[in-house]
Amino acid sequence: xxxxxxxxxxxxxxxxxxxxxxxxxxxxxxxxxxLLLLLDQVRADIARHAPGSLLTLADFTGAEIDKTVATRIxxxxxxxxxxVKRSAWVGTESLPQVFYEHFKNFSQRDFPAFKTRxxxxxxxxxxxx
Numbered sequence: 001x002x003x004x005x006x007x008x009x010x011x012x013x014x015x016x017x018x019x020x021x022x023x024x025x026x027x028x029x030x031x032x033x034x035l036l037l038l039l040d041q042v043r044a045d046i047a048r049h050a051p052g053s054l055l056t057l058a059d060f061t062g063a064e065i066d067k068t069v070a071t072r073i074x075x076x077x078x079x080x081x082x083x084v085k086r087s088a089w090v091g092t093e094s095l096p097q098v099f100y101e102h103f104k105n106f107s108q109r110d111f112p113a114f115k116t117r118x119x120x121x122x123x124x125x126x127x128x129x
Contacts, residue, residue, distance in 0.1 A: 028062055
């Protein structure tokens, strides 16, 4: 990697957990502007996969979610729904509860929240055994 590598590559990546690939979306401590860029990349990455094939983990720890970001998250969640088999979230304490409920209702998806990434990943792969 060169020093000009994309910082998004660090935040959006696949990790192996108990033999399964999980797409990690690391929004931790992102400013709203950066979140909007990452959301566009998430949308493009996820759309390249087979329907119903992805396990995703989103980390919202300390992320700056304003109304514009919340609206974009809702759009991406709806567009990604066909490709995602299971999704788990961590760091939702920093999300206003009303946003979290809107995300679930608007996208007609469930995003169980966990305290740690390990707990979330264990849950994601538990349905894959």
